[in-house]
Structure formats: structure tokens, C-alpha cells
Amino acid sequence: MLNILFIGDIVGGGGRDAVNALARSIMDEHGCTFCIANGENMAGGNGFTAKCLKELANSGVNVFTGGDHTWDQKEFPAEIDVLDNVLRPANVSSFQPGRGYGIFSTADGIEVGVVSLLGRTFMNTHANCPYEAAERIVAELKERTPYVIVDFHAEATSDKIAMGRMLDGKASAVLGTHTHVPTADEQIFPGGTAFQCDVGMVGARESVLGREIDSIVGRYRTGMPTRFPVVNEGIRLNATMVSLDEQGHATAIQRIVRDFN
Ligand SMILES: [Fe+2]
Numbered sequence: 001m002l003n004i005l006f007i008g009d010i011v012g013g014g015g016r017d018a019v020n021a022l023a024r025s026i027m028d029e030h031g032c033t034f035c036i037a038n039g040e041n042m043a044g045g046n047g048f049t050a051k052c053l054k055e056l057a058n059s060g061v062n063v064f065t066g067g068d069h070t071w072d073q074k075e076f077p078a079e080i081d082v083l084d085n086v087l088r089p090a091n092v093s094s095f096q097p098g099r100g101y102g103i104f105s106t107a108d109g110i111e112v113g114v115v116s117l118l119g120r121t122f123m124n125t126h127a128n129c130p131y132e133a134a135e136r137i138v139a140e141l142k143e144r145t146p147y148v149i150v151d152f153h154a155e156a157t158s159d160k161i162a163m164g165r166m167l168d169g170k171a172s173a174v175l176g177t178h179t180h181v182p183t184a185d186e187q188i189f190p191g192g193t194a195f196q197c198d199v200g201m202v203g204a205r206e207s208v209l210g211r212e213i214d215s216i217v218g219r220y221r222t223g224m225p226t227r228f229p230v231v232n233e234g235i236r237l238n239a240t241m242v243s244l245d246e247q248g249h250a251t252a253i254q255r256i257v258r259d260f261n
């Protein structure tokens with residue numbers, strides 16, 4: 001049996017601190033030997049930097065997945081190719097640096113395939129078809145390992161459920177990210193794929209998606225452009241744990257909520 005912890009979008013320095021403080025203890029508590037976290041908001045709320053990733057080097061997270069904010073920090077395109085624990089979305093132009101999927105290893109040498117995918121429905125992205133990419137990549141990874149986890153970073157619940165259903169019996173788990181709000185639909189589909197529309201975030205409870213409430217409310221209320229500062233205290237960590245059998249089929253899925261400060 002393999003237990004994997006999947007952590008939702010890490011937002012800013014507060015999110016990074018919470019992951020550093022909590023990820024290993026949650027993994028120990030649930031017998032997890034592998035951890036995936038969506039990192040697209042880790043650098044001040046927008047994108048990745050090598051420096052932020054270094055801060056999380058001993059957090060317990062094996063792989064960081066990307067999203068629509070992957071390239072928000074201007075230095076990151078030049079940094080990603082030497083980093084072996086970060087995925088940008090797989091279904092983007094092949095001219096983009098980095099890679100979208102890979103095989104990673106637990107401490108005890110079990111190989112886990114991880115795929116980062118980006119949705120297109122209600123999202124302003126330059127992504128290619130995520131379904132075409134998913135079918136091709138999951139089949140390729142399954143040649144190497146029964147354990148394949150997909151992060152589908154997408155807006156619409158219908159889009160995410162459709163992806164989960166398409167990959168039922170093919171991927172071990174299809175877990176959603178991007179909305180920063182955890183959904184209560186965690187389940188195991190008939191073919192053995194664990195699924196949840198959205199895992200949530202590691203961000204402030206008193207916020208709108210990790211950002212200052214007044215700034216977001218003001219933007220919606222007035223339509224005026226404004227900055228959206230990240231809230232770095234009162235952090236809640238949302239994650240989901242999946243248990244997989246030797247065939248890579250899910251036997252359990254469980255939502256985890258932990259308050260940091
Ligand atoms: Fe996000």
C-alpha cells in the first residue's frame with residue numbers, strides 16, 4: 001500500500017511556513033511516503049522562484065505542480081530547467097521551458113508518476129487540450145509504474161469531473177486545484193481512481209482565496225484596478241490523502257484540514 005499526501009495551492013510566505021511546519025507531521029500521522037503540492041502561488045501569491053522552492057527543500061514535499069500562475073515571476077523561466085522537483089502544466093506549448101510530468105521516487109524507492117495539467121474552461125490560458133495530453137501522458141507513465149497522480153488545475157467542476165471520469169481506471173488519482181476552495185466530493189470512481197474537484201489551498205482563513213478581503217471586495221464592488229495583497233497569518237492547510245494498492249487503485253481518499261496559526 002502507498003499513501004500519498006496532496007496539498008492544495010500554497011499561497012505566499014504564510015503558506016510556505018505552514019507547509020514547512022505541518023507537511024511532515026501530517027505525512028507521518030497518515031503513513032504517507034510521498035507528497036505532492038501545488039505551488040503556483042508560493043512566491044508572494046504569484047508563481048514560483050528557485051529561492052521559495054529552496055525554502056521548502058526539507059518540507060517533505062517531493063513534487064510541486066504548476067498552474068496558470070507558473071510564469072508570474074520573471075526569473076522563473078530561466079530557473080526551472082535545473083530544478084528536478086517542479087512541474088509546469090504539461091498541455092502547453094513545447095517551446096515553454098520545464099516539463100509537465102515525470103516519474104519521481106519515494107524514500108523507499110517506489111516510483112510515482114505525476115502529471116500537471118491546466119484547464120481551459122472559463123480560464124484565460126494558452127493551454128492545449130488537457131484531455132488529449134492526459135490520455136497520452138497517463139498511458140506513457142503507466143508503462144513505468146502503476147501509481148499515477150494527476151493534478152488538474154482548472155476552474156469548472158464539470159471540466160474536472162469529466163477529466164476524472166475519462167481517467168477512471170487509468171490514473172490512481174485525479175485531484176483538482178486552482179479554485180483554492182476544497183470541495184466535499186472526494187470519492188473513488190468504479191474503476192479505482194480517487195477523485196476530488198478541488199483540494200483547496202494553504203492560505204489565510206480570513207481572506208478571499210488567500211488575498212486581503214477588502215481589496216477583492218473593492219474590486220468586485222467598483223470594478224477599479226487595485227493590488228491584491230496576500231494575507232500571511234491565520235493560515236489553514238487543505239490537503240487530501242489517497243491510499244493506493246499494489247495495482248495503483250485507490251482504496252481510500254480523505255480530506256485533511258489543519259490550522260497553522
Ligand atoms: Fe492558485
Ligand SMILES: [Fe+2]
Nearest residue numbers: 067068069178
Ligand atoms: Fe490557478
